[in-house]
Amino acid sequence: MRAWVLKSRPKGMPQQSDFDLVELPDQPLQDGQLRVRNLWLSVDPYMRGRMNDVKSYVPPFALGEPMQGGAVGEVIESRNSGFAPGDKVLHMAGWRDTATIGAESMPQKLPANMGVSDDTWLHNLGLTGGTAYFGLLRAAEAKAGDIVFVSAAAGAVGSAVVQIAKLKGMTVIGSAGGPDKVAFVKELGADACIDYKAGPVLPQLMEAAPKGIDVYFDNVGGEHLDAAFATARERARFAICGMIDVYNDGKPQELRYIIRTIPTRLTMRGFIWTDYFGEIGTFQQEMGAWVTGGQIKARTTVKDGLDSTLDAFLGLFSGANTGKMLVRL
């Protein structure tokens, strides 16, 4: 097997030299284990956090060992009665071509008759779709009629938020970088989309949402978060999903308008989609129907081959992806 290992903990933006693609011997299969040939690998911004040696909701990646991440593969050998060769599985032993996995990698057999492509389990029916769904509807308690602002709206999570919000009867203002992404967000149904690369966020947001916003779905932090504080209406709710602006630099967030938390009685809430695992059935049913019915479109940016995995990951921080970034093996 070949796998990406973390050689050194990045300071700031991760560098090629922090990683290595290595050849490792296949381990003999233990009782209960599966050998899986990976077909799709997921790269996600949250992985940057696991490269730090900091206790968090997921443990840090170990140095010198293969990194983990969402993946879809096909079982090629099984010593687990629940799985047979040929089964497709979603699991967490990504960043490698072949994986020898047990329960720690949380393998789930993909339902054969859903009518969705394999990679859907790494975006709309998986982490990014679930993050969008639960963040918008649970953490932010968004409801029909709300004015919703979404940053990184052309990204994997953001593009799902835009579409779910429209399906639920909300007004949606996105933010994305550059005319192509802005056009994509509007195609998804957003009522407006600002281009944060074309000028400061706040004046654009004030023009797009002259009445202010009820909900902010934060993927980036920084200037976007401050603009959301500035335009929040009474009882606004912010779901804090990510702050990609600050994953790689330790700079403090400069928030001029956070004081508006008081007069607006704003609620800001951090969340992780696994907080809502008890409702995952509801999510997969509703989202599954939207995906198979064509009401939620997925845009993916696909890189080919295990060698391209690191570039795919690094591209997340320069906006190289529209929609979900994936690696196809």
Place this chain on the structure above:
Amino acid sequence: MRAWVLKSRPKGMPQQSDFDLVELPDQPLQDGQLRVRNLWLSVDPYMRGRMNDVKSYVPPFALGEPMQGGAVGEVIESRNSGFAPGDKVLHMAGWRDTATIGAESMPQKLPANMGVSDDTWLHNLGLTGGTAYFGLLRAAEAKAGDIVFVSAAAGAVGSAVVQIAKLKGMTVIGSAGGPDKVAFVKELGADACIDYKAGPVLPQLMEAAPKGIDVYFDNVGGEHLDAAFATARERARFAICGMIDVYNDGKPQELRYIIRTIPTRLTMRGFIWTDYFGEIGTFQQEMGAWVTGGQIKARTTVKDGLDSTLDAFLGLFSGANTGKMLVRL
């Protein structure tokens, strides 16, 4: 009557020259109105916001007219059958010695048999006590066993928060400026109190709360708020009551640790005590019993005479008060 009027809207820290103490003719009493001789005036940090020409939860003070604020007075003339001369009333026509008031000033007759001093209705049984009670127990959903951090813990609201939290079985860490205030906060029952004037907040808070904090009651913003983000435990709740650090300067808050909102699934909520008016009966009953039973002590800083009102107000921003700042006429 003599009254303080706002002459010009302050830029940054209010200056003496922004205000005037003027003599105004007494207006003839209309049906339904009262004439009240004020005994106690309240000055509160939130009044700074009303000096700006910004729409908020309370309208801005009008230029050239007497300012408003909490006051306790004695009725000297009444054309309202609900009030008789000699009645004590709590109302909003402060910043003046004599007030001619109608329903817009929300006069409430003080109960005669509560066994509390008149000024109590301007602190523990009024705005500051209610803000502490509802902010801690409702906005922050604090419960027995929580580790609670309170900034401006020697102030009017903070000192009530400390005592309520102890009565409810919480561990309390205060922050105050200087050894006298720190000693006062400990006298109130706080398990620890840091001195923010003696050094940076974060290392002191980490020492006082090695396990981190569950609740932060914010009166100041800035460095205290950032230290609270840095030490928040999972499912921490922040009640944002005030940000006195930033009322007078427009500087952005520099928050290095706000990103911890995500892994901790922190909830931050702004509130105003009137959000909980439906529960004011519960508050007055529970707080009244604590006050008359001596379980909640009040410290007040009292200035004498209408002329001293402006100095009393300005003193709020330099920490001139321990406990509630009041003016006695």
